[in-house]
Amino acid sequence: MLQIGEFSRICQVSVKTLHHYDKIGLLAPAEVDRFTGYRYYQISQIDEMNYIQRLKRYGFSLDEIQRMLTLSDDKELLNVLRQQKEKLRREQQEITAVVNELQAHISVYERTGDIMTYQKGYVIEVKNSPAMNVLGNRAMMGVDEFGKYYGTLFERVPKERVTPTGLNGARYYDEEFNHESSDIEVFIGIKEKEKADTVIEPCECAMTIHRGGYSTLSEAYGAVVSWIAENGYEIAGAPFDLYIKNQFDTPSSEDWETEVYFPIRKK
Amino acid sequence: MLQIGEFSRICQVSVKTLHHYDKIGLLAPAEVDRFTGYRYYQISQIDEMNYIQRLKRYGFSLDEIQRMLTLSDDKELLNVLRQQKEKLRREQQEITAVVNELQAHISVYERTGDIMTYQKGYVIEVKNSPAMNVLGNRAMMGVDEFGKYYGTLFERVPKERVTPTGLNGARYYDEEFNHESSDIEVFIGIKEKEKADTVIEPCECAMTIHRGGYSTLSEAYGAVVSWIAENGYEIAGAPFDLYIKNQFDTPSSEDWETEVYFPIRKK
DNA sequence: ATTGACTCTCCTGTAAGGTCAGATGTTATA
DNA sequence: TATAACATCTGACCTTACAGGAGAGTCAAT
Numbered sequence: 001m002l003q004i005g006e007f008s009r010i011c012q013v014s015v016k017t018l019h020h021y022d023k024i025g026l027l028a029p030a031e032v033d034r035f036t037g038y039r040y041y042q043i044s045q046i047d048e049m050n051y052i053q054r055l056k057r058y059g060f061s062l063d064e065i066q067r068m069l070t071l072s073d074d075k076e077l078l079n080v081l082r083q084q085k086e087k088l089r090r091e092q093q094e095i096t097a098v099v100n101e102l103q104a105h106i107s108v109y110e111r112t113g114d115i116m117t118y119q120k121g122y123v124i125e126v127k128n129s130p131a132m133n134v135l136g137n138r139a140m141m142g143v144d145e146f147g148k149y150y151g152t153l154f155e156r157v158p159k160e161r162v163t164p165t166g167l168n169g170a171r172y173y174d175e176e177f178n179h180e181s182s183d184i185e186v187f188i189g190i191k192e193k194e195k196a197d198t199v200i201e202p203c204e205c206a207m208t209i210h211r212g213g214y215s216t217l218s219e220a221y222g223a224v225v226s227w228i229a230e231n232g233y234e235i236a237g238a239p240f241d242l243y244i245k246n247q248f249d250t251p252s253s254e255d256w257e258t259e260v261y262f263p264i265r266k267k
Numbered sequence: 268m269l270q271i272g273e274f275s276r277i278c279q280v281s282v283k284t285l286h287h288y289d290k291i292g293l294l295a296p297a298e299v300d301r302f303t304g305y306r307y308y309q310i311s312q313i314d315e316m317n318y319i320q321r322l323k324r325y326g327f328s329l330d331e332i333q334r335m336l337t338l339s340d341d342k343e344l345l346n347v348l349r350q351q352k353e354k355l356r357r358e359q360q361e362i363t364a365v366v367n368e369l370q371a372h373i374s375v376y377e378r379t380g381d382i383m384t385y386q387k388g389y390v391i392e393v394k395n396s397p398a399m400n401v402l403g404n405r406a407m408m409g410v411d412e413f414g415k416y417y418g419t420l421f422e423r424v425p426k427e428r429v430t431p432t433g434l435n436g437a438r439y440y441d442e443e444f445n446h447e448s449s450d451i452e453v454f455i456g457i458k459e460k461e462k463a464d465t466v467i468e469p470c471e472c473a474m475t476i477h478r479g480g481y482s483t484l485s486e487a488y489g490a491v492v493s494w495i496a497e498n499g500y501e502i503a504g505a506p507f508d509l510y511i512k513n514q515f516d517t518p519s520s521e522d523w524e525t526e527v528y529f530p531i532r533k534k
Numbered sequence: 535a536t537t538g539a540c541t542c543t544c545c546t547g548t549a550a551g552g553t554c555a556g557a558t559g560t561t562a563t564a
Numbered sequence: 565t566a567t568a569a570c571a572t573c574t575g576a577c578c579t580t581a582c583a584g585g586a587g588a589g590t591c592a593a594t
Contacts, residue, residue: 003571003572004571004572005571005572006520009439009441010485010488010489010492011485011488011489012485012488013482013485014551014552014554015571015572016308016550016551016552017550017551019551019573019574020550024550033559035559036558036559036560036572036573037558037559037572037573037574038559038560038571038572038573039572039573043493043496043497044493046492046493047489047493048488049484049489050486050489053485054483054486056367056482057368057482058368058369058372059365059366061549061550062549063548074376074380078373078376078377081369081372081373081376082373084369085366085369085370085373088362088365088366088369089366091362092359092362092363092366095355095358095359095362098325098326098355099352099355099356099359101324101325102348102351102352102355103352105321105325105348106345106348106349106352106557109341109345109347109348113341144375159446160301171275174276204542215324216321216324216383217279218277218278218279218317218320219317219321221277221278221279221410222277222278222316222317223316225277225310225313226311226313226314227309230310231404270540271540271543272539272540272541279584282541282584283581283583283584284541284581284582284583285583286543286582287582288558288579291581299548302589302590303542303589303590303591304541304542304543304589304590305540305541305542305590306541306542307593323581328580328581329580329581329582330580
């Protein structure tokens with residue numbers, strides 16, 4: 001039997017961690033002295049601990065690990081591992097994108113000497129938004145559920161014999177923004193006016209084009225809103241995006257293009 | 268002036284976040300109604316918020332961002348950004364390594380059908396550790412400070428006119444393990460016995476070879492300790508590693524080789 | 535005057551432990 | 565055997581960057 005300190009060194013985890021795992025029931029010592037409370041571990045528990053540490057490095061939470069340890073079905077376990085690999089892949093891509101962005105930021109500074117105001121120089125235009133007939137789906141949704149909702153929309157295309165125009169977008173109805181759940185309508189443009197859920201009439205808008213991934217889209221929003229305030233307009237309706245070039249056109253998020261529209265009126 | 272809800276939507280952050288930033292003093296609203304407590308933001312604060320969000324995506328903590336905003340020296344700021352880029356690079360490498368490991372794990376399962384016991388099949392040998400004359404540096408150090416301590420050791424090589432043998436390692440004196448601070452002696456082997464800080468005499472050891480990065484080194488430890496217990500030996504001293512192939516030999520951590528030694532005696 | 539939307543403060547909770555404090559247990563040495 | 569030195573225990577509070585909710589106050593329109 002090993003005292004907690006020895007076990008800790010062998011497994012390369014802290015004593016506190018062992019206390020914690022005992023508390024949450026992830027890895028209980030093989031024996032606990034009933035009078036002193038001292039924890040004693042078996043040699044065979046080293047393997048179990050190593051397995052836990054391995055899963056932790058794979059990015060699982062302790063909660064998930066606990067469930068995985070009780071899983072008897074190996075196929076299910078394999079599935080979980082595969083999913084985790086995909087998740088890590090996405091993280092990898094995300095971090096790559098951020099590194100590129102940061103490098104771009106640094107380069108801009110080195111050329112211009114201006115670091116605080118690193119911005120994309122959005123060009124704002126006043127123009128009528130395009131008239132669109134759309135299939136729409138308005139609901140409370142999270143930003144990363146877009147794909148799901150678009151999926152259900154595109155399923156309707158063959159069923160209802162409509163012809164997509166390729167103009168797809170989303171309109172944001174909430175005043176308040178929330179990443180997990182906002183009142184959003186995703187829509188795809190179609191040719192057949194009579195089959196549309198909604199006919200979006202053209203209206204006067206301030207718009208700009210955002211190039212790049214969606215994580216910096218809010219900067220485009222900011223640029224448009226600033227422009228509106230500075231030029232004597234006011235916001236006259238819920239803003240929307242049109243996804244001109246997206247992941248289906250080009251894999252690298254740096255080449256995506258999104259049009260951001262804010263309906264406006266003169267004050 | 269914008270109410271908090273509008274500001275929230277434009278900047279794509281939640282109201283809760285704005286409350287939080289106000290509380291910690293990262294971004295205070297331009298005006299607060301003295302009677303109602305309502306927060307009002309200026310259009311110009313959108314830019315500031317976007318800048319904050321950008322730095323957050325770069326991986327800075329709110330604390331760091333706060334300090335960066337008060338930094339007047341652009342050169343310093345640039346340095347911080349460069350450091351952060353290096354940090355992200357390291358994270359990127361780390362995650363790449365984990366993905367590879369996970370893929371290997373999955374492949375092993377697909378071949379063998381055994382998932383819980385994915386282990387490296389360490390082969391444990393009993394043999395005398397090599398006799399070594401070393402320059403050593405024993406201190407309380409964190410695991411990621413090894414490089415620093417090796418640096419000071421290698422500086423002594425030309426000064427003291429000694430000849431490195433290429434056998435470098437570290438010995439772990441603590442019973443209890445702690446990632447940030449443990450009692451560790453890093454050492455480099457040299458030819459000149461009379462100039463050595465310590466002469467390590469050969470002793471009977473259980474040893475194994477660990478192939479791969481250091482994050483799974485604890486599994487080798489576990490394998491050796493299990494073997495010792497199962498074969499009627501006991502641990503007779505502080506264990507140590509010898510870094511046979513490391514980052515200076517080959518860039519890919521999968522090809523590194525580490526020998527793990529535990530001094531033992533028969534029970 | 536009421537409704538509904540918006541906002542306020544305050545409190546608690548999260549994940550995975552870290553950092554004390556104060557008490558108690560175990561072991562080696564004198 | 566006394567004592568020092570070290571190991572371990574419990575319990576309480578701390579960390580990050582907010583989220584969620586309760587209960588109360590505010591604002592504009594009907």
